[in-house]
Amino acid sequence: MTGKKKEPRSRNEILNAAIEMLEFTSYSSLTIEAIASQAGVGKTTIYRWWENKAYLVLDAFLMAVDSKFEFNSNNPVQDTFKQHLEVLARILNSKIGKSTLSIVTENEEIAKKFYTSYLSLRRSEAKQLLQAAMEKGEVQSIINTDVVLDMLYGPIYFQILIYKKVPDEDYINELLIQVMKGISIPNQS
Amino acid sequence: MTGKKKEPRSRNEILNAAIEMLEFTSYSSLTIEAIASQAGVGKTTIYRWWENKAYLVLDAFLMAVDSKFEFNSNNPVQDTFKQHLEVLARILNSKIGKSTLSIVTENEEIAKKFYTSYLSLRRSEAKQLLQAAMEKGEVQSIINTDVVLDMLYGPIYFQILIYKKVPDEDYINELLIQVMKGISIPNQS
Amino acid sequence: MTGKKKEPRSRNEILNAAIEMLEFTSYSSLTIEAIASQAGVGKTTIYRWWENKAYLVLDAFLMAVDSKFEFNSNNPVQDTFKQHLEVLARILNSKIGKSTLSIVTENEEIAKKFYTSYLSLRRSEAKQLLQAAMEKGEVQSIINTDVVLDMLYGPIYFQILIYKKVPDEDYINELLIQVMKGISIPNQS
Amino acid sequence: MTGKKKEPRSRNEILNAAIEMLEFTSYSSLTIEAIASQAGVGKTTIYRWWENKAYLVLDAFLMAVDSKFEFNSNNPVQDTFKQHLEVLARILNSKIGKSTLSIVTENEEIAKKFYTSYLSLRRSEAKQLLQAAMEKGEVQSIINTDVVLDMLYGPIYFQILIYKKVPDEDYINELLIQVMKGISIPNQS
DNA sequence: TCATAATCGAGACGGTACGTCCCGTCTTCCT
DNA sequence: AGGAAGACGGGACGTACCGTCTCGATTATGA
Incomplete structure (x- = not known):
């Protein structure tokens, strides 16, 4: 007991x-x-x-990754996502991060556990963030959140896994700007 | 002979x-x-x-992949990209494709050769496509092409490598729509 | 009690x-x-x-072997030895017997303990038997008892350990006859 | 070919x-x-x-043991057996000899191969020796050769395997004398 | 009557060798 | 003479037990 x-x-x-x-x-x-x-x-x-x-x-x-995520969702979405993506890039680019990705890539069982223990948690955080932004009127509410999140996170994984480059601040900024262009509410003036 | x-x-x-x-x-x-x-x-x-x-x-x-790509760039960009992404998804999802990605992921040397023998070729095709569209006035010309292409291709790799899902037509459509929203020229009417 | x-x-x-x-x-x-x-x-x-x-x-x-030996030394030596040898063959041929021999064979320490706890006791019984027979005039008194006992017991161990055969009654009889020929007093007529 | x-x-x-x-x-x-x-x-x-x-x-x-046996069978049986037993004692007492016996003891398969590759060959040599002696009239012809040979060889194995003693010349002499007593032709004078 | 200890089951632990698999190299033999 | 067949030295695998070592649960006692 x-x-x-x-x-x-x-x-x-x-x-x-x-x-x-x-x-x-x-x-x-x-x-x-x-x-x-x-x-x-x-x-x-x-x-x-x-x-x-x-x-x-x-x-x-x-x-290694446990309790690395603490985000303040009072900031504008874009800022919070920027933090998210930077932390993600740092984690994935560490030795342990790259090794983990490499086994996730080649082993379906591991991928499953990676998903339930890590990825789905981050993903739902991100989803909540996006939805909060929708409610606050920061972004359009008609969007497909999953696709939008893939557009944010996919390129980070892609760069690290395939291009073997670490997305730096500039890259992340440009990525965010470009994604926001497609989702932000045009004229709040 | x-x-x-x-x-x-x-x-x-x-x-x-x-x-x-x-x-x-x-x-x-x-x-x-x-x-x-x-x-x-x-x-x-x-x-x-x-x-x-x-x-x-x-x-x-x-x-296996040799001479698989034949694209007609007279169609609207979006259609051509759709073909691109569908072929890519099919290739990456084949057994040999997944195996190759898995070694690219874990082996920097291989990644280099994969880049020069395959990826950079596809990438410059795609870039040309995008630039042609800019010239034709289909998309904004101020965009960072590399980032936009990552937003298109990154999610495909991401889905297959990490989520272990094959992006289907619907996914690809939604992805394209969302990316186009950020880059297309709003209303030329 | x-x-x-x-x-x-x-x-x-x-x-x-x-x-x-x-x-x-x-x-x-x-x-x-x-x-x-x-x-x-x-x-x-x-x-x-x-x-x-x-x-x-x-x-x-x-x-397992404890208190298995009860011999009546009033019978003629040959009969008593026959019993001895038969019991011995049975014991050595049991699973536990063969296992024990196998460790005695390969482990000097165990051999020592086997000697003091078992073998020397049987051996001195046998020696007494032989000496009693000498005194009774059943066998020659000039003989080297140790050698004679080895001629009786050695072949039993040999058959079991090396030949992997259980000496049967016939074998034991022939062995006894042959040994007796060399030690019995020639003409009691 | x-x-x-x-x-x-x-x-x-x-x-x-x-x-x-x-x-x-x-x-x-x-x-x-x-x-x-x-x-x-x-x-x-x-x-x-x-x-x-x-x-x-x-x-x-x-x-190690190969071609160690060269015996002159013109000598009297007893002398030849003496050589046999001495060589045997030396071989069995070597490290490799004792190890081999120890595995023969505990492994029936090995015992079989030991028998066909070594023991049966020595045994038939010894048998021939004994039979030659019978024909020459040196020993009684009514004897059970197998039992007699066990009386000669068994004690050697017994001493080494169980008593952990090397039979020395004296022991072998006494053993031979005792065995001969039971098999030699009493007095042909 | 209950705490306090002794005993013992269960099994985790650091370790060693097992026998297998496959590597990348080297040798042999056949065509 | 060129290549298949596969022996070779090597090294990691994952397993089985070793003998030692906690850890509780279960008695068993004696205050």
Whole structure:
């Protein structure tokens, strides 16, 4: 009746070891054995909690990213989205971020978990933001929010995953301007 | 005229073997040994032409995709882009397409070759298309073409790579409409 | 009189579990963990009493074999030896017997304990038997008892350990006859 | 049609590595990995030829023992047997010999191969020796040769396997004398 | 009567070796 | 002489147990 089952101390050490090793190794040449020895842990301990390297790295990502999002939605939508996109670009461009994307890309199961544990949460935040803006009259209310959000977030993923470039402030600004052009309410004068 | 003596027949057999095997195997569990035996070829022969599995698969992708693009740029931009995006979605969603994206994602070298051998070509086609439309007065000329193209193509990659969904006609239509709203010349009447 | 309070009940359960499991498993694929779970006991409890699997199995053997020997030395030597050898063959050929021999063979420490707890006791019984026979004039007194006993017991171990055959009554009879030929007093007529 | 398939050079290196390592390690703590690295060979290479450690060690034994037996059967039986037993004791008492016995003891499959590749050959030599002696009138012809041979060889195995003693010259002499007493033709004078 | 301790099951833990898979290279043999 | 077939050294995999070590739950006691 004491509640949650214990979260063993070694769990965090393993996740941290994974993150550290990804700083100087690619995901595919990251080995469970190396993580184990780096974390001072037996391989068995790792396999006890994670089915495979992919799930481990995803958990490491989730831990690294946890509670990074705090947004003030009183600002104009555009500003808040700007923050959103900048944080996203920074996260996705980190070593652990890129590794995570790489496994999401190639592994449908992981993609599913990535979606439920991370993506859908960010997405619904963003959706609320957009809807609040609609209600405040900042943006048109006839738009398809999902498509608009893909137009904002898709290019960020695209740049990082395919072009291997980090979207900088300028890029994000231009992107926002261009998207806003299509959704903002023309004349509030 | 029986065909160039270099690029021996076995090269294509190997690429085809790779494509066939990717129909029922994931990229990561595809092995050089299996390809070799499927192609009726020694491993040595494969390593003679490709440094590793990644380059082989990329070449297989390029072969599969070769001369798929024939567009009529007399149609209105929107229609041509629609074709572009639909072909792209189909290609990326094929087994070989997804495998290729997955290695592009995780391997910078491959990403470079993917860029020069495929992406930059498509991108400059698209750019020309957009510029032609500007000249024809179909779209505003003040726009940042790269950002606009990312707004079109990024969401397609995003949907396939991350959401694991194939963008269907409706999605593509909505996407185009939304992008056009931001770039088309409002009312020339 | 119900039994000493020390040597708790679980000790016997463990030994019995080991014996039972050896009925359908080889010694080398018998695991402490399996014994523990079969005996409904924690691994710790086993390690509390036995240094390792070998000592446990040796103890199981000693328990299984305990008080199996009751011989009537009024019969002629040959008859008593016949009983001895038959009992021995039966014991050694049991699952626990063969397992025990196998660890005696490969582990000097165990061999030592096997010697002091089992073999030397049987050996001195046999020696006494032989000496009684000498005194009774049934056999020559000049003989080297150790060698003679080895000629009787050695072949039994040999057959079981190396030839993997159980010496049957015929074999034992022939062996006894042949040994007696070399030690019996020639003409009692 | 060139005959036997090639015996790869590394085969002997592996067997020698095994023999060397057994000089300072027990069979049970001998590992395939260690043999491989000692022999400068991949594990795979070992597993390609031997199903497991036991077969490898048995082959090492057979190689070590190969062509060790050269006997002059013009001497009196007893002398030839003396040589036989001494050589046997030496072989069985070597590290590789004891290891081999230990696996023969615990593994029926190995025992079978040990029998066909080694034991039965020695045994039939010994049998021929005994029969020659019968024909020469040195020993009684009514005897059961198998039992007599067990009386000679059994004790040697017994001493080494169970008593962990090396039968020395004296022991072998006494054993031979005692066995001969039961089989030699009393007095042909 | 209840706290306080001793015992023990359950099983997590660091570790070692297993036997398998595939890599990328090297060798052999056949055509 | 060129290429298939596949042996080779290597290294990571994921599994099985080892022997040690907490951790509670269950008794068992004695204040």
